[in-house]
Amino acid sequence: MSDLYERAPERGPGIRLHLNENTAGCSAAVLEAMRAVTAPEAAAYPEYGATYRSCAVWLGIRDDQLLLTNGLDEGIYTAAVAWLQRNANGEPAEAVVVEPAYALFAASAAVTGARVVHVGPRPDFDFPLEETLAAITPVTRVVFVASPANPSGLLVPAAAIRAVADRLPARAVLFLDEAYVEFASTSFLSDLRSHPNVVLGRTFAKAFGLAAVRAGYLVAAAPLIEQLRSVVLPFSVNVFALAAIRCAVQDAAYVSWYVAQVAESRRRIYAACERLGCAYWTSEANFVLVRVGAGAAALVETLAARGIYVRDRSSMAGCAGCIRITAGLVEHTEACIAALEDTCARA
Amino acid sequence: MSDLYERAPERGPGIRLHLNENTAGCSAAVLEAMRAVTAPEAAAYPEYGATYRSCAVWLGIRDDQLLLTNGLDEGIYTAAVAWLQRNANGEPAEAVVVEPAYALFAASAAVTGARVVHVGPRPDFDFPLEETLAAITPVTRVVFVASPANPSGLLVPAAAIRAVADRLPARAVLFLDEAYVEFASTSFLSDLRSHPNVVLGRTFAKAFGLAAVRAGYLVAAAPLIEQLRSVVLPFSVNVFALAAIRCAVQDAAYVSWYVAQVAESRRRIYAACERLGCAYWTSEANFVLVRVGAGAAALVETLAARGIYVRDRSSMAGCAGCIRITAGLVEHTEACIAALEDTCARA
Numbered sequence: 001m002s003d004l005y006e007r008a009p010e011r012g013p014g015i016r017l018h019l020n021e022n023t024a025g026c027s028a029a030v031l032e033a034m035r036a037v038t039a040p041e042a043a044a045y046p047e048y049g050a051t052y053r054s055c056a057v058w059l060g061i062r063d064d065q066l067l068l069t070n071g072l073d074e075g076i077y078t079a080a081v082a083w084l085q086r087n088a089n090g091e092p093a094e095a096v097v098v099e100p101a102y103a104l105f106a107a108s109a110a111v112t113g114a115r116v117v118h119v120g121p122r123p124d125f126d127f128p129l130e131e132t133l134a135a136i137t138p139v140t141r142v143v144f145v146a147s148p149a150n151p152s153g154l155l156v157p158a159a160a161i162r163a164v165a166d167r168l169p170a171r172a173v174l175f176l177d178e179a180y181v182e183f184a185s186t187s188f189l190s191d192l193r194s195h196p197n198v199v200l201g202r203t204f205a206k207a208f209g210l211a212a213v214r215a216g217y218l219v220a221a222a223p224l225i226e227q228l229r230s231v232v233l234p235f236s237v238n239v240f241a242l243a244a245i246r247c248a249v250q251d252a253a254y255v256s257w258y259v260a261q262v263a264e265s266r267r268r269i270y271a272a273c274e275r276l277g278c279a280y281w282t283s284e285a286n287f288v289l290v291r292v293g294a295g296a297a298a299l300v301e302t303l304a305a306r307g308i309y310v311r312d313r314s315s316m317a318g319c320a321g322c323i324r325i326t327a328g329l330v331e332h333t334e335a336c337i338a339a340l341e342d343t344c345a346r347a
Numbered sequence: 348m349s350d351l352y353e354r355a356p357e358r359g360p361g362i363r364l365h366l367n368e369n370t371a372g373c374s375a376a377v378l379e380a381m382r383a384v385t386a387p388e389a390a391a392y393p394e395y396g397a398t399y400r401s402c403a404v405w406l407g408i409r410d411d412q413l414l415l416t417n418g419l420d421e422g423i424y425t426a427a428v429a430w431l432q433r434n435a436n437g438e439p440a441e442a443v444v445v446e447p448a449y450a451l452f453a454a455s456a457a458v459t460g461a462r463v464v465h466v467g468p469r470p471d472f473d474f475p476l477e478e479t480l481a482a483i484t485p486v487t488r489v490v491f492v493a494s495p496a497n498p499s500g501l502l503v504p505a506a507a508i509r510a511v512a513d514r515l516p517a518r519a520v521l522f523l524d525e526a527y528v529e530f531a532s533t534s535f536l537s538d539l540r541s542h543p544n545v546v547l548g549r550t551f552a553k554a555f556g557l558a559a560v561r562a563g564y565l566v567a568a569a570p571l572i573e574q575l576r577s578v579v580l581p582f583s584v585n586v587f588a589l590a591a592i593r594c595a596v597q598d599a600a601y602v603s604w605y606v607a608q609v610a611e612s613r614r615r616i617y618a619a620c621e622r623l624g625c626a627y628w629t630s631e632a633n634f635v636l637v638r639v640g641a642g643a644a645a646l647v648e649t650l651a652a653r654g655i656y657v658r659d660r661s662s663m664a665g666c667a668g669c670i671r672i673t674a675g676l677v678e679h680t681e682a683c684i685a686a687l688e689d690t691c692a693r694a
Contacts, residue, residue, distance in 0.1 A: 001577065001579065001581045005581055007581050008392075010394045010396055016391060019391070019392050021390050021391050021392065022390040023390070024386075024390070025386030025387040025388075025389060025390045026386050026389040026390055027386075028386070030389075031385075031386045031389065034384070034389070034587075035382045037381070037559075038372065038378075039371075039372030039373050039374075039375070039378045039556065040372040041372075041559060042372060042377075042381070042556060042557055042559050042560055042591075043368050043369040043370070043371070043372045043373055043556035043557065043558055043559065044363060044366070044368050044558060044559055045355075045366050045368065045558050045559060047357045049357055070417055070561075070580075070583060070585075071580075071582060071583075073580045073581070073582060074580060074583070077580055081428065081458060081459075085432060085433065085459065085460060086432070086433045086435075086437060086460075087437065088433070088437050088460075089437045090433060090434065090435050090436045090437025090438070091437070104580075104581075111428060111578045112428075112432065113432060113433075113435075209386065209389060209390035210389055210390065211389075211390055211391060211392050211582075212384075212388060212389050212390065212391055212392060212393045212586035213389055213585055213586065213587070214417075214582065214585040230348065230458075231348070231458045232348065233348060233417075233418075233420045233421060233424055233451075234348045234354055234420070235418060235420060235558075235561065236417060236418075236420070236421070236561070238417075238559060238561040238585050238587065238588065239559035239560065240560070240585065240587045241585065244389075
């Protein structure tokens with residue numbers, strides 16, 4: 001991907017709290033389902049019908065409102081290919097990205113030659129509704145918003161999402177990234193019916209622990225899904241992802257357990273921040289953004305040397321001096337907090 | 348994908364000779380390598396370094412001449428995104444497709460708004476060199492050629508590939524699809540050094556039996572790989588594909604054994620065609636194109652009712668009255684031949 005997407009350096013063994021992964025791994029049931037894939041199944045082009053039906057039933061939608069993707073990344077990319085290419089006059093489309101945001105929004109828009117309009121953050125990441133509305137023009141084709149947002153962890157109020165959707169020109173869509181929705185108190189899913197220009201992006205990477213398996217999905221009104229399907233590869237989702245999805249949607253107990261771990265980890269990170277005198281934001285995702293100050297980059301490397309990987313986010317809009325810590329298993333959180341407090345005590 | 352790509356209907360249990368899959372499945376060693384993926388590995392964004400190094404060493408190239416892709420399909424699609432989008436004046440690029448060909452060449456070009464110039468077949472699928480050269484214009488950006496070709500199974504002479512590459516305008520590439528190269532007597536790989544505008548497409552789907560795992564790759568001069576890398580998703584290859592690739596490149600004995608099965612199956616299909624009085628083409632791939640006459644579609648359905656799936660190709664350019672039979676394990680080939688001979692005897 002372009003320079004807009006900065007790949008994290010490959011890390012050795014250690015506690016991975018830098019990529020918002022599930023630090024417990026996927027569930028035993030899902031692992032078993034993937035290991036049940038046979039040699040003949042590995043060799044045959046996968047059939048998608050059964051997995052679509054399972055996933056659609058689980059979500060309470062119809063099959064034609066669903067697109068399974070090779071990770072949510074492919075969902076974002078496919079939206080760019082479908083809606084952000086130059087028109088026949090060579091005019092670029094416009095994409096609005098509410099910053100700070102996942103780098104792949106702007107990177108995907110850049111791939112298709114779109115003009116990216118960045119909406120900067122307000123203090124404390126309060127959702128910049130008026131600024132977002134003001135950024136919409138007649139050639140806006142996609143507005144990218146994440147809720148919970150990354151890296152702040154904050155929810156975008158449903159009223160703000162509705163207001164953006166209502167302001168869009170015909171043929172434009174609001175791409176609402178809900179990658180972290182399982183850790184949050186609310187979703188926009190039930191509002192989709194009344195907002196047929198919203199595409200919801202979801203993933204099994206985070207709460208279900210399947211980042212490496214590449215299993216995401218989009219939910220939207222059938223006409224939008226049809227437009228996306230017309231530009232996506234026919235076999236982009238692999239057979240292990242299919243097996244994992246069919247099992248995962250039956251596996252609610254695992255996600256409930258993991259979400260509780262994340263909630264407890266967030267509380268412990270907040271408490272540590274208060275002891276250390278660091279600002280933080282109350283998160284509805286599996287990570288917490290913490291303002292550690294000017295030494296953010298050095299702190300990240302010091303922790304890495306101790307086998308604790310967190311992410312320097314200090315160069316993102318509104319995030320000066322900030323690191324982002326994944327909140328996963330409580331034991332991992334405790335190890336991170338101990339290293340953080342020890343490092344700060346020595347500083 | 349667009350209407351240009353016709354997905355084969357989902358089939359029930361039976362002998363799958365319709366999608367040029369490996370009918371033996373992947374090797375036991377590769378299956379074991381995939382089953383060794385752990386729950387934490389499933390949950391972490393995959394690291395690609397080790398797999399790139401293994402694959403590059405196996406091919407005798409440098410890492411920067413290689414792009415691993417989510418199946419070869421993603422390689423084709425990525426070439427279209429990189430090189431076939433409209434320019435800043437809105438002018439579409441041109442893609443040349445030598446027909447009959449894999450439908451994804453034209454479908455991918457259509458996704459990015461390119462104008463597709465189809466070069467029709469000569470009698471007996473003799474490579475249409477002069478017609479291909481004549482189709483190249485100053486706005487040609489990609490020429491798609493497959494060798495062995497699908498569905499004919501014929502190799503394109505290396506001299507013809509060189510002639511096409513030499514005629515291309517600056518900034519244009521020849522995309523040479525070698526999906527079936529392991530079954531063939533030759534490859535263009537060693538010519539890449541002298542033809543830095545050729546991109547080779549390869550896959551682990553066919554000879555290695557990994558169609559459902561989605562593991563393909565492109566080989567080209569480093570500057571072309573860099574252009575492709577700038578538009579491809581950072582995590583499009585899943586962890587099972589990575590494990591499979593690292594094992595597969597050490598697994599030469601399996602491929603040798605399977606290639607011998609395919610060669611014997613091709614010979615038996617030829618012999619059956621001669622007994623039945625059907626024309627066929629001598630194939631360097633894992634399939635044989637057979638001219639069965641006006642009843643091709645009906646024959647495919649009759650065989651399907653007996654649990655033998657072959658592909659009707661009669662609507663493709665130059666393929667009137669033709670079906671395509673995958674040549675895999677000899678026992679599967681024998682079952683197909685028996686059903687074919689029985690059906691023809693009843694007709």
